Amino acid sequence: MNIAFFGSSLVSAYWNGAATYYRGIIKTLHRLEYSITFYEPDIYERQANRDIDDPDYAKVVVYQPSKNDLGKCMNQALKADIIIKASGVGVFDQELEEEILKIRKPDQQIIFWDVDAPATLDRVINNSDDYFRKLIPQYDQILTYGGGKPVEEAYRLLGARDCTSIYNAFDPETHHVVKPQEEYVCDLAFLGNRLPDREKRVEQYFIEVARALPDKKFILGGSGWDNKALPDNIKYIGHVPTKDHNAFNCSPLAILNISRDSMASYGFSPATRVFEAAGAGACIISDAWNGISEFFKPQEEIIVAHSPANVKEVLKFLNKKRAREIGQAALEKAQNSHTYDHRARQLKTILQPKPSVV
Structure with a gap:
């Protein structure tokens, strides 16, 4: 056909x-x-x-x-x-x-x-x-x-x-666990292009969180953020090619997902990056939206942050052992239900x- x-x-x-x-x-x-x-x-x-x-x-x-x-x-x-x-x-x-x-x-x-x-x-x-x-x-x-x-x-x-x-x-042949790379090692990373209906939420859930936690390291990937005012603890790396997504997802302590306004309002709209990160065994912190529990179990397979304050609290107490446990649970769910x-x-x-x- x-x-x-x-x-x-x-x-x-x-x-x-x-x-x-x-x-x-x-x-x-x-x-x-x-x-x-x-x-x-x-x-x-x-x-x-x-x-x-x-x-x-x-x-x-x-x-x-x-x-x-x-x-x-x-x-x-x-x-x-x-x-x-x-x-x-x-x-x-x-x-x-x-x-x-x-x-x-x-x-x-x-x-x-x-x-x-x-x-x-x-x-x-x-x-x-x-x-x-x-x-x-x-x-x-x-x-x-x-x-x-x-x-x-x-x-x-x-x-x-x-x-x-x-x-x-996610495609298991494309997105999978790899060894961490030093250039992507940090406490929290976010990958997403700069779009009008996402920018405010990125400011709240990522940039302002970084300002409030100057002792933590953050990495921002995606196109369009070149002229955005960022605190010193955010490293902007620009467009991240698909071939580097696994390393980007496997190296930080946690990966942040931020929904666009329109998708958050309707709910039931998990972004591609959520499944890619889960397929790489990443510990994902996501903003809250209706339907998220239909894809991953909150606080066991994905950390759901209902506010920027939640993201700050998670980063203060999240350790490598707990991050690995959540990432492994997300990987198993993705492999069993989301290919x-x-x-x-x-x-x-x-x-x-x-x-x-x-």
Whole structure:
């Protein structure tokens, strides 16, 4: 079965938090004998910052951000059994979301895969004239990588035929335990790009905590923080390539997860980094959000901080032995429940072509 997949980027994680999610999902689909062509635009310097070569589990087509190049890709996609349009491609999103519905063949399944459902829903619900609102009922299926029942019900209220959450997970071949590296050793590390609906929470749960604990060492990774005022005990290291994520997760005493505002408000939206860190056996401290206990057991497999003050208290008393115990428990839960092979059980029943019209 052939799938045409339009997304932000499969080969570059640069300013592209969905990269490892796409890789895990698509690698799993390949194992299930799907043939995937991934179409991604040459934008945001991603091709100059590739962190993997073209994989053997998908054909990657890089197109220029022009309507001519996009048209060629869409003509190729017409041959597929299934066309998937992911949110946040970064260029011609509206055109893609409208046109694949217009050019569809009767036996094609057309899917919208929302990798930022809380933000999409907030936009559509608060603007009745949003172009995407009228498109929702036309897709055969809406998939999201988080949000659970609140997001699924919100999409159905907007007319979606069906909506299913395919949660983040981890690929054990990519994310696993490695030896700590000195450059990443610290008391608490956070990895995340600087985004408007995350920055305030990063200030509260990470930067202000560091200021209050000058005897502790902190590391900040991710793009966009260059000109952010930071205390002396935070080391900013910029973009962290995927190949270094295991070392980044295994070296600190603890790893911090901070949700974006929109995802925290809906809940049931564990970030990719949570599963990657768990797969590396990291001790994770996470801000609190509804549904977290459905993925990891609070205070045993993950430390849940209900406020920045909680983060300070945890760091004052957390020792290496306890951190190892929590990290090992998280690793076992991730291996038993949160690999992309687990997610494949859902996908296999959803990604079915429509019967041919005779």
